[in-house]
Amino acid sequence: MNGAESLVHTLLASGVDTCFSNPGTSEMHFVAALDRVPGMRCVLGLFEGVVTGAADGYYRMAEKPAATLLHCGPGLANGLANLHNARRAQSGVVNIVGDQATYHRPYDAPLTADTEGWARPVSSWVRTAMRAATVGADAAVAVQAARTSPGQIATLILPADTAWTDGGEPGGALPVQPAPHVAPNIVQQIARVLRSGEPALLLLGGTALRAGALSSAHRIAAATGARLMAAGSNARVERGRGRVPIDRVPYPVDQAVKALAGIKHLILVGAVDPVGFFAYPGKPGRLAPPDAAVHVLSRAEHDHAEALAHLCDMLGAPAAALPEVARPAGPARGAPTPEAIAQTVAALLPEQAIVVDEAVTTGRGFFPATHGAAPHDWLALCGGAIGEGIPLAVGAAIGAPGRRVVALQADGSGMYTVQGLWTQARERLDVTTVVFANRKYQILLGELANVGANPGRTALDMLDLGNPNLDWVRLSQGMGVEAARAETCEQLADLLAQSFTRKGPFVIELVI
Numbered sequence: 001m002n003g004a005e006s007l008v009h010t011l012l013a014s015g016v017d018t019c020f021s022n023p024g025t026s027e028m029h030f031v032a033a034l035d036r037v038p039g040m041r042c043v044l045g046l047f048e049g050v051v052t053g054a055a056d057g058y059y060r061m062a063e064k065p066a067a068t069l070l071h072c073g074p075g076l077a078n079g080l081a082n083l084h085n086a087r088r089a090q091s092g093v094v095n096i097v098g099d100q101a102t103y104h105r106p107y108d109a110p111l112t113a114d115t116e117g118w119a120r121p122v123s124s125w126v127r128t129a130m131r132a133a134t135v136g137a138d139a140a141v142a143v144q145a146a147r148t149s150p151g152q153i154a155t156l157i158l159p160a161d162t163a164w165t166d167g168g169e170p171g172g173a174l175p176v177q178p179a180p181h182v183a184p185n186i187v188q189q190i191a192r193v194l195r196s197g198e199p200a201l202l203l204l205g206g207t208a209l210r211a212g213a214l215s216s217a218h219r220i221a222a223a224t225g226a227r228l229m230a231a232g233s234n235a236r237v238e239r240g241r242g243r244v245p246i247d248r249v250p251y252p253v254d255q256a257v258k259a260l261a262g263i264k265h266l267i268l269v270g271a272v273d274p275v276g277f278f279a280y281p282g283k284p285g286r287l288a289p290p291d292a293a294v295h296v297l298s299r300a301e302h303d304h305a306e307a308l309a310h311l312c313d314m315l316g317a318p319a320a321a322l323p324e325v326a327r328p329a330g331p332a333r334g335a336p337t338p339e340a341i342a343q344t345v346a347a348l349l350p351e352q353a354i355v356v357d358e359a360v361t362t363g364r365g366f367f368p369a370t371h372g373a374a375p376h377d378w379l380a381l382c383g384g385a386i387g388e389g390i391p392l393a394v395g396a397a398i399g400a401p402g403r404r405v406v407a408l409q410a411d412g413s414g415m416y417t418v419q420g421l422w423t424q425a426r427e428r429l430d431v432t433t434v435v436f437a438n439r440k441y442q443i444l445l446g447e448l449a450n451v452g453a454n455p456g457r458t459a460l461d462m463l464d465l466g467n468p469n470l471d472w473v474r475l476s477q478g479m480g481v482e483a484a485r486a487e488t489c490e491q492l493a494d495l496l497a498q499s500f501t502r503k504g505p506f507v508i509e510l511v512i
């Protein structure tokens with residue numbers, strides 16, 4: 001057995017059975033090993049940002065890491081932005097990066113790079129295997145690291161000779177510590193704060209936004225008068241009819257400050273003290289009132305559901321009825337304004353759909369309008385690096401087979417990793433993508449004003465995606481994905497409904 005085979009055996013033994021890959025020469029033995037060791041689902045991405053973004057989406061739904069297979073430092077570097085997003089989403093990922101053979105490295109061949117250096121800022125764990133005999137053990141530790149709560153990025157660099165040399169020894173699965181408990185005295189302190197009756201807000205993030213944890217949080221809020229809010233960007237929110245409707249901290253600083261005004265106690269549950277995406281002249285960086293006391297019930301790694309359940313018990317908070325949310329009124333008619341699009345999507349969203357939200361400006365107000373939609377999961381971009389929507393949809397579809405993915409996709413962001421559509425076609429993934437073709441970087445037009453800049457022709461040209469217009473129907477068809485254009489809500493509704501009844505991916509270019 002060579003090192004590459006021991007790697008595949010170890011990954012499978014550790015529960016990693018999906019590999020998003022974009023290989024090169026240094027990974028050829030790994031690729032060959034995949035034929036000899038059955039059981040790994042291999043998914044080809046035509047750019048490393050697709051590979052890493054897909055691994056993020058997979059973890060969010062499957063709740064276990066996938067592997068990525070990347071080629072040398074530059075292949076890893078191409079995937080870094082979506083690893084950054086995955087890190088912000090607290091997703092576990094096992095990166096396998098093939099590299100120059102140990103004895104070839106001194107020659108400084110063209111693809112030689114500081115691979116560890118590129119890996120480190122996005123990884124919680126980095127190791128370069130030095131011998132075939134240790135590859136199995138190294139891979140087992142990598143998976144253990146990736147599975148450590150709340151989910152970590154582990155990068156294992158494999159010089160080519162460690163893959164092809166005989167003497168590989170498969171590693172067994174290593175134990176993974178469960179998410180740590182929150183100490184009872186912390187729960188007690190938070191209960192005391194909540195009983196004070198002073199204005200308090202529970203800010204939820206991470207797995208505190210799953211249905212069970214949310215339901216405890218809702219009971220706590222109902223019993224104490226505290227408010228509930230979700231962090232601005234969240235890896236996965238379980239929402240829709242029958243679940244707790246929770247709003248997010250708004251993106252625009254002024255709106256966020258307003259939403260948090262009056263709070264005396266900010267209680268963090270898997271979330272962090274909220275800050276603006278950027279500094280803006282004359283606006284605060286921290287969004288909560290400066291005099292609000294910040295309390296931490298649970299940090300990212302903790303078991304939030306358990307902490308909230310204990311808090312519920314300690315407060316004796318009884319079951320509480322959910323607030324009324326409007327049921328979607330049916331698909332909208334006429335021009336596709338953001339409100340009309342939200343209404344149409346809310347009305348037609350299939351049960352247990354997975355919404356991938358990279359809708360940027362068009363989608364700002366989608367959340368409140370979809371509280372009453374069929375139960376679904378909502379996956380957002382967590383690291384602000386655009387170009388993750390299409391890959392996230394790939395990973396979510398593979399991580400949760402049988403569920404329809406509805407990707408709400410801004411056009412500018414979509415173009416960063418557009419080739420992910422090809423993977424959707426090849427893997428026949430049930431993904432309906434609605435591209436909001438406003439043909440500009442709309443959000444940045446607003447940002448020009450927010451930072452006090454005074455744009456001229458050149459500045460405006462940098463934010464304009466027209467001239468020539470992107471043709472999303474032909475782009476999609478060129479990658480094997482069926483597609484059609486819509487200009488009204490009626491057309492959008494027809495195409496959505498059609499796409500939900502058939503297998504495989506579909507793209508709707510919605511001209512707005």
Ligand SMILES: Cc1ncc(C[n+]2csc(CCOP(=O)(O)OP(=O)(O)O)c2C)c(N)n1
Pocket residue numbers: 081359360361362384385386387410411412413414438440441442443444
């Ligand atoms: C990796 C990365 N590059 C650049 C940016 C800066 N940026 C933020 S939003 C944006 C344009 C978004 O345009 P689009 O996706 O079309 O959404 P719209 O604002 O039109 O709704 C850009 C370039 C970013 N956030 N991340």
